[in-house]
Amino acid sequence: MFNHILAQVNEMKIAVASGKGGTGKTTIATNLACAVARTGRKVQYLDCDVEEPNGHIFLKPDIKKTQAVTVDVPEVDLKKCTGCGKCGEICQYSAIVHLKENNVLTLEQLCHSCGGCLRVCPADAIKPKPLNIGDIEIGKAGEINFVHGRLRIGHVRTPSLIKEVKRHIENDYVAILDVPPGISCPVVEAVKGVDYVLLVTEPTPFGLNDLKLAVGLVREMNLPFAVIINRYGIGDDEVEKYCVSENIGIALRLPDNRRIAEAYSSGQIIMDVLSEYSEHFSELYVYIKSVKARIDDKRRL
Amino acid sequence: MKIAVTSTGKTMDSQVDPRFGRAACFIIIETETMDFSVIDNENVAAAGGAGISSAKAVIDAGVQAVLTGNCGPNAERTLSAANIKLYTGLTGTVAEAVELFKSGGLTEAAGPNVQSHFGTGK
Numbered sequence: 315m316f317n318h319i320l321a322q323v324n325e326m327k328i329a330v331a332s333g334k335g336g337t338g339k340t341t342i343a344t345n346l347a348c349a350v351a352r353t354g355r356k357v358q359y360l361d362c363d364v365e366e367p368n369g370h371i372f373l374k375p376d377i378k379k380t381q382a383v384t385v386d387v388p389e390v391d392l393k394k395c396t397g398c399g400k401c402g403e404i405c406q407y408s409a410i411v412h413l414k415e416n417n418v419l420t421l422e423q424l425c426h427s428c429g430g431c432l433r434v435c436p437a438d439a440i441k442p443k444p445l446n447i448g449d450i451e452i453g454k455a456g457e458i459n460f461v462h463g464r465l466r467i468g469h470v471r472t473p474s475l476i477k478e479v480k481r482h483i484e485n486d487y488v489a490i491l492d493v494p495p496g497i498s499c500p501v502v503e504a505v506k507g508v509d510y511v512l513l514v515t516e517p518t519p520f521g522l523n524d525l526k527l528a529v530g531l532v533r534e535m536n537l538p539f540a541v542i543i544n545r546y547g548i549g550d551d552e553v554e555k556y557c558v559s560e561n562i563g564i565a566l567r568l569p570d571n572r573r574i575a576e577a578y579s580s581g582q583i584i585m586d587v588l589s590e591y592s593e594h595f596s597e598l599y600v601y602i603k604s605v606k607a608r609i610d611d612k613r614r615l
Numbered sequence: 616m617k618i619a620v621t622s623t624g625k626t627m628d629s630q631v632d633p634r635f636g637r638a639a640c641f642i643i644i645e646t647e648t649m650d651f652s653v654i655d656n657e658n659v660a661a662a663g664g665a666g667i668s669s670a671k672a673v674i675d676a677g678v679q680a681v682l683t684g685n686c687g688p689n690a691e692r693t694l695s696a697a698n699i700k701l702y703t704g705l706t707g708t709v710a711e712a713v714e715l716f717k718s719g720g721l722t723e724a725a726g727p728n729v730q731s732h733f734g735t736g737k
Contacts (some may be wrong), residue, residue, distance in 0.1 A: 402671065408664025408689075414695040421689060424664060424703050 323347065325355070326490040327604060329362075329508040331532075332343055333524025335495035337514045338544035338568070339363075342598075343492040344372040345584050346512075349595035350488050358598045359455065361462035363494040363505040364448060364475045369371070371581045375453035375460035382449055383478045384442035385571040386442035386473055387425045388432060390418045394439035401431035401440060410440075446555070447471045450478055459487065472505035480504070497531045505603045509601050512565060518549035522556060527564065536610050540565035563605065616646045618675040618716065620709045624632040625653045626708040633684030634734030642709050643676050647719055666690030666731070674686030674699065682712045685734065687688070691727040703728045 330343040347359040361367040388401070388410055399412035409424035410431050420591075422445055432440045448465040463479040465472055472494075478504075483489045495502040505511055513528050516519040525541065532539045541557055546567040557564050568574070568591075577587040585592040621638035622629045627649075632638035637659050641664045644651040654672060658665040666686070668694035673681055680700040694701050705712045715721055 322709055346705065407668035408671075411667055411693055413671075413693070419693055419696045421667065422694070424667075424689070 318477070323486045326510060326602065327489045327491065327508040328602060329491040329493050329505045329511045330494035330514060331501060331505055331528060332495055332514040333497055333513055333526070333528035333531075334515065334521055337516050337521060338542075339493075339495070339514050339567040340369050340372065340492055341544070341574075341578055341584065342367050342512065342514050342566075343490050343572050345591075345595045346468055347373070347447060347596060348492070348585055348590035349592060350585050350599050353596065353599070356459075356487045357457070358461065358482070358484065358489045359492070360479055360482065360489060361492045362476045362479055362500075364463035364465045364472060364479065365491075365494060367462045367464060368472075369492050369569070370451075370460070370462060372583055373455035373458060373460055374581075375455035376450075377451045377453035377460075377519070378507055379452040380449050381452070383475055384445050384446050385425075386429070387400050387427065387428045387445045388420055388424045388440045389443035391439045391441070392416050392418065394437045396437045396439075400434040400435060400436065404430040404434050406430075421425055423468075431603045432603075437598060448475045450475075450482070453484065459484075472500040474534075476503045477501055480507075487590045497527050501531065502568055504534070505535065505537060508537065510606055511537050512542050512598075512602070513539055514542045514544055516545045516549065516553065517543055517547075517553045519552065520555050521549070524558070525553060529560065538605065542566045542568065542598075542607065544568045545570040563601075565605075566594060568594060616680065617643060617676070617678045618646060618680040618682060618713070619643050619654075619676060619678040620653075620705075620712050621681075622653075622709050627713075628650065628708050631682070631684060631705045631707060631709055631712050633706070634684040635681070635686040635690050636669045637661075637734040638669065638683065641669070641673055641676070643673075643678060643712055644709075648714065664689070666736075667693050668697075670694045670697070679715070682716055685725055685729040686724065687729050687731045687733055688727040689731060691724070 350357040361369040395416040397416040401410045402412040407424045410418045447469045455462045461482045465477045494500045515525040540563040547570040619641045621632040623632045632732045641654045666689045670690045676696045682702045702721045703724045709720045
C-alpha cells in the first residue's frame with residue numbers, strides 16, 4: 315500500500331496568470347517549460363489562452379494531432395413538439411424560447427449545455443446536437459509535450475474548450491499552463507485545481523491595479539501563488555511595497571532589457587538567445603518547488 | 616391590431632423607452648380602441664438574455680408589432696421568428712408613437728439596429 319503511494323509521481327501543475335494583459339505570461343510560461351525540460355524532467359506546456367494562443371510562436375511545436383471539440387446544444391423536432399414551453403422556462407440563458415404553438419427558437423451561442431431542456435421536454439422532442447467550438451492541437455516542441463486550444467471565431471464557449479485542453483494534463487509530467495489574462499470565467503477554469511499560480515505583473519500603476527484583482531481571485535480560490543515582476547526597473551516600486559505589505563512572495567524579477575524584447579518580437583525563447591537568463595528560470599522552478607514543499611509539509615501537519 | 620410599445624412609465628404620456636430588452640415596461644395597445652394594459656418588464660436587471668425574454672413576454676401578450684427605440688440582434692431574431700413586425704428609432708411619448716404607427720408613417724426595421732448589451736450601460 316505504502317509502496318504504491320511512493321511509486322506515484324505527481325508532478326506540479328503550475329499556472330502562469332495575470333490580471334493585466336501583455337505582462338509576459340507567455341514569455342514566462344514558455345521559458346519556464348524550457349528550463350524544466352533542461353533539468354531532465356518530463357514537462358507539458360498547455361496554452362489555455364484559447365481565444366488567442368501564442369505559445370506556439372515561441373515553442374514552434376511539431377503538431378501531430380488535431381481534435382475537434384464539440385459541445386451539445388438542443389435540436390428541436392417541431393413535429394414532436396407539443397408547444398408546452400417547459401424548455402424555455404428551465405433555460406437560464408434564454409437559449410431556447412417557445413414562441414407560439416409548436417414554434418421553438420434556439421440560440422445556440424447562448425446555450426451552456428446544461429441539458430435541462432432535454433430532460434424537461436415531455437414529448438422527447440429535443441435531442442442534443444454537437445456544435446463545434448474549436449480545436450485542440452497536440453504536438454512536440456523538443457522535449458516538451460505541447461497542447462493548445464483554438465476557439466473558433468464567433469464562438470464564446472471559452473471555458474468549455476479550456477476544460478478540454480486541461481484533460482490532456484498528465485500526472486507524471488510537470489504541467490505549465492498559460493492562462494488567459496483577466497479574472498473572469500476562462501481564468502477561473504484555467505487555474506482550477508492547479509498546485510501553484512504565478513501572477514505576472516509589471517511595476518506600473520496598471521500592473522498593480524490588475525495584480526490586486528488577480529490576487530483577490532487566487533485567494534478566493536485558495537490557491538498558493540507568488541508574483542513575478544517583469545520589466546523590472548521601469549515604473550515605480552509600488553508593486554513590491556504591495557507584495558511586502560500583503561506578505562506575497564516575489565518569485566522572480568525579470569529585468570527590463572531591450573534584448574529580451576527583441577528576442578520576444580522575433581518569437582525566440584529568451585534562454586536560447588540570452589543564456590544569462592537561463593539561471594533566472596531554473597531558479598524560478600526551484601523557488602516554486604520549495605514553496606510547494608513547505609505548503610505540503612504544513613498540510614501534512 | 617395589438618401592438619407593444621416600450622415605455623419608461625405606465626401611461627400613454629410616458630416616454631418611449633429607448634431600450635427593448637431592458638425597457639421599464641411594455642404598454643400593450645389595441646390600436647382600434649386605444650385600450651391599453653401595462654406589463655412590468657421583469658428583465659430590466661437580468662444578467663443576460665434580456666432581449667429574448669422580453670420578446671417572449673410581448674409574444675405571449677399576443678401583439679403583432681413592437682415599437683421601440685433600439686433593438687439588439689437576439690431580440691430581433693426572436694420577434695422575427697414569431698412573425699412580429701419591429702419598428703425602431705421611436706422617441707417622444709407612447710401616444711405619439713402609436714399615432715405615428717397608425718398614420719402609416721413608420722418603416723419596418725430591416726434588422727437589429729444596435730449590438731447586444733446596448734442597453735446595459737456598458
